[in-house]
Amino acid sequence: MPRLAVDATCLPQYEKLDRPTRERLAAITRKFRELPLPELLAHPDLLIQALPEGQDPRIRTFRISDSWTGVLLAPESGETFLLVHLLPRESAAQWAADQRHDVNPVMGTLERRDASALGERTAAPSPAPPEPPEPALFADVSDEALRQLGVDAETVRFCRTLTSREELVDWGPAVPQDQFEVLLHLADGMPVEQVMREVVQPRRAVSGGPVAPDDYDTAIRNTRHRVVLVDDDSDIEQVLGREFDAWRVFLHPTQRSLAYRPVFHGPALVYGGPGTGKTVVALHRVKHLAEHLPLGGRVLLTSFTNALVESLRRDLALLLDEELLADVDVVTADKLALNVVREEWPDVGLRLDSDARGLFANVVRKHGLPWSADFVFQEYRHVVMAQGITTVEGYLDPDARRGRSTPLSTDQRREIWSAISVARAWMRRTKQLPTLELHAAAARILGARSEKPYTNIVVDEGQDLHPAQWRTLRAAVAPGPNDMFIAGDNRQRIYDNTVSFRQLGINVVGRSHPLRVNYRTTTEILTWAERIMRGRGSTEPGTGAPEPPGSTHSLLRGAPPVLHGAPDAAAELAALAGQVRSWRAAGIAPGDICVTARTRRGVTEVVSALRGHGLPAARFNPQQHTVDDSADAVRVTTMHGVKGLEFRAVAVTGVTAAALPLMEHVTSPDLDENQHRSDLAAQRSLLYVACTRAREALYVSWHGEPSPFLPRD
Numbered sequence: 177m178p179r180l181a182v183d184a185t186c187l188p189q190y191e192k193l194d195r196p197t198r199e200r201l202a203a204i205t206r207k208f209r210e211l212p213l214p215e216l217l218a219h220p221d222l223l224i225q226a227l228p229e230g231q232d233p234r235i236r237t238f239r240i241s242d243s244w245t246g247v248l249l250a251p252e253s254g255e256t257f258l259l260v261h262l263l264p265r266e267s268a269a270q271w272a273a274d275q276r277h278d279v280n281p282v283m284g285t286l287e288r289r290d291a292s293a294l295g296e297r298t299a300a301p302s303p304a305p306p307e308p309p310e311p312a313l314f315a316d317v318s319d320e321a322l323r324q325l326g327v328d329a330e331t332v333r334f335c336r337t338l339t340s341r342e343e344l345v346d347w348g349p350a351v352p353q354d355q356f357e358v359l360l361h362l363a364d365g366m367p368v369e370q371v372m373r374e375v376v377q378p379r380r381a382v383s384g385g386p387v388a389p390d391d392y393d394t395a396i397r398n399t400r401h402r403v404v405l406v407d408d409d410s411d412i413e414q415v416l417g418r419e420f421d422a423w424r425v426f427l428h429p430t431q432r433s434l435a436y437r438p439v440f441h442g443p444a445l446v447y448g449g450p451g452t453g454k455t456v457v458a459l460h461r462v463k464h465l466a467e468h469l470p471l472g473g474r475v476l477l478t479s480f481t482n483a484l485v486e487s488l489r490r491d492l493a494l495l496l497d498e499e500l501l502a503d504v505d506v507v508t509a510d511k512l513a514l515n516v517v518r519e520e521w522p523d524v525g526l527r528l529d530s531d532a533r534g535l536f537a538n539v540v541r542k543h544g545l546p547w548s549a550d551f552v553f554q555e556y557r558h559v560v561m562a563q564g565i566t567t568v569e570g571y572l573d574p575d576a577r578r579g580r581s582t583p584l585s586t587d588q589r590r591e592i593w594s595a596i597s598v599a600r601a602w603m604r605r606t607k608q609l610p611t612l613e614l615h616a617a618a619a620r621i622l623g624a625r626s627e628k629p630y631t632n633i634v635v636d637e638g639q640d641l642h643p644a645q646w647r648t649l650r651a652a653v654a655p656g657p658n659d660m661f662i663a664g665d666n667r668q669r670i671y672d673n674t675v676s677f678r679q680l681g682i683n684v685v686g687r688s689h690p691l692r693v694n695y696r697t698t699t700e701i702l703t704w705a706e707r708i709m710r711g712r713g714s715t716e717p718g719t720g721a722p723e724p725p726g727s728t729h730s731l732l733r734g735a736p737p738v739l740h741g742a743p744d745a746a747a748e749l750a751a752l753a754g755q756v757r758s759w760r761a762a763g764i765a766p767g768d769i770c771v772t773a774r775t776r777r778g779v780t781e782v783v784s785a786l787r788g789h790g791l792p793a794a795r796f797n798p799q800q801h802t803v804d805d806s807a808d809a810v811r812v813t814t815m816h817g818v819k820g821l822e823f824r825a826v827a828v829t830g831v832t833a834a835a836l837p838l839m840e841h842v843t844s845p846d847l848d849e850n851q852h853r854s855d856l857a858a859q860r861s862l863l864y865v866a867c868t869r870a871r872e873a874l875y876v877s878w879h880g881e882p883s884p885f886l887p888r889d
């Protein structure tokens with residue numbers, strides 16, 4: 177019996193169909209699976225038509241309604257039909273005639289190209305050589321190397337005509353999809369062997385080896401990053417109605433190979449720029465681990481804030497059935513620590529970090545210490561708690577303060593140690609512990625237990641966790657295969673924590689893997705946002721190793737970001753209102769628009785300004801994913817509040833020199849030079865994180881002098 181597969185191209189089109197057309201499509205596709213091939217092709221209602229003589233004999237069109245046509249790939253061999261597109265009737269025949277579908281024998285996948293456009297390009301006489309001649313884009317890559325990477329002869333001919341990456345990107349929609357990814361990486365300077373490892377091999381892992389050029393059936397089944405097989409009657413609606421959660425079905429081959437790898441022989445790390453699907457991989461990894469849990473086993477999925485955990489919980493419920501969900505805990509590391517400590521010490525409470533800082537101020541004053549409370553607090557946070565030091569000898573160790581730039585004599589260290597001890601004793605007496613103390617206690621308790629609470633731990637947004645939090649996680653799972661799976665991105669580190677996995681007993685060497693395709697943000701926004709980082713190479717979270725060459729790229733295109741400098745705060749808010757109004761006029765729902773401000777006060781000002789201009793706006797509480805007032809309002813929150821989230825349109829406001837960096841949150845260089853640099857880097861990342869939340873539209877504004885972090889022209 178024929179089987180039906182659906183290409184991801186159909187999903188956004190399905191959104192445009194009205195209900196009767198959708199029902200008719202469901203009825204037709206049911207027939208695809210019910211009727212033998214000859215009967216199907218001859219069915220009078222379906223009007224399945226081959227293309228005119230001389231065109232691809234495998235492509236058929238069929239009538240869905242008076243105004244909609246389906247395009248089908250019906251290979252001569254095998255029995256799998258692929259629904260490749262849903263198009264308005266008048267454009268379908270031309271589109272179908274222009275495209276060609278081929279098996280990529282090296283990667284084992286099915287690819288589509290705009291054969292007509294590429295054919296014209298390669299047939300055109302070469303343009304007069306420019307003066308001085310521009311070097312060819314792939315001058316350093318031989319035809320043989322391209323062939324081994326799965327680039328076919330026709331595409332090789334095409335890419336020999338290119339002179340710039342931009343040109344390649346412009347031609348992207350016409351080029352066979354998997355070959356395009358190969359070419360883009362090569363254009364970014366990635367060595368051939370690395371492209372083989374990162375692009376070709378993950379596809380081969382799915383296909384299990386080379387595929388014959390006429391074996392469409394196998395190729396369709398292998399192309400799981402763009403194609404889904406429909407299993408039963410109800411599925412067509414479920415498959416096609418999934419534009420907004422395509423991540424559940426169409427994993428990139430690299431995403432799939434990481435999420436569903438049977439075993440990692442120890443902790444594994446997935447890193448990559450914003451929007452590359454690290455969270456998606458973490459969610460699928462949880463699915464894989466939950467499906468393979470031993471009896472009585474449990475999986476922990478954790479992230480940095482309550483807001484992120486809340487959104488993971490929601491997404492996981494879309495991916496796992498209830499039975500599997502019951503074996504997974506989704507909580508922050510802080511909540512885990514609190515739960516563990518309360519098992520031993522039920523009346524312990526949580527002390528705010530700001531409160532703990534105040535406590536240090538008291539101790540410094542009482543003891544008449546010659547250092548500021550901030551300095552002593554930083555010694556506590558970045559030395560004592562970061563390294564889990566429990567004795568004065570540990571603090572006196574010459575290596576203890578590695579990375580701190582202000583030297584301290586032995587006597588000075590003794591004095592600081594005794595001040596820290598007084599503050600810690602006070603916390604314990606009052607039974608109100610700040611998070612780092614909770615973690616120190618939790619790690620101790622868990623470390624002493626032979627039975628660990630979790631079989632596997634999956635960590636998202638790992639770049640921001642403090643070493644004390646990592647110690648709790650490390651102690652909550654026994655070292656061994658599949659123990660920890662960590663996703664993170666150091667470019668997005670917005671808190672002041674630096675971590676060495678090796679020192680924490682988390683060895684990811686040989687098990688760290690990049691993701692490079694951004695699924696969220698348009699090329700225009702991403703390229704602009706990358707300039708905020710000023711080409712600073714990123715490092716892998718937890719190891720500090722420089723990321724291997726290769727950049728994040730997006731296949732989405734759109735408008736460039738809009739930048740607006742206003743003379744004063746009132747003018748900036750008025751211009752913001754104008755921008756929000758034009759997004760509304762372009763059909764973007766209020767709830768799909770997010771405005772960020774640098775501070776909480778800024779949030780209040782934006783909310784009242786937008787309301788003052790007659791626009792629905794509400795403070796967004798990412799903690800609960802709720803808005804104060806009506807759900808149908810523009811979300812307004814701090815730049816920290818949007819970490820890990822995304823919106824169709826994002827306005828990043830208040831990007832003013834005085835607010836970014838906000839010097840009151842940056843350690844003075846007199847206190848510690850290294851910490852000063854790291855705090856500044858965190859504030860730069862904050863702008864980067866806020867800007868990379870935008871899916872389609874980004875607006876950035878300031879008043880007076882703009883932030884030095886903004887890209888310069």
Ligand SMILES: Nc1ncnc2c1ncn2[C@@H]1O[C@H](COP(=O)(O)OP(=O)(O)OP(=O)(O)O)[C@@H](O)[C@H]1O
Pocket residue numbers: 421422423426427428431448449450451452453454455456457665668694695696819820821822868
């Ligand atoms: N294979 C996929 N197919 C379709 N959409 C995807 C895929 N992978 C990720 N996405 C979508 O891309 C967006 C970004 O994914 P995700 O949040 O997992 O990225 P991330 O790397 O964790 O981002 P960030 O680090 O910026 O928070 C989401 O909307 C997600 O649904």
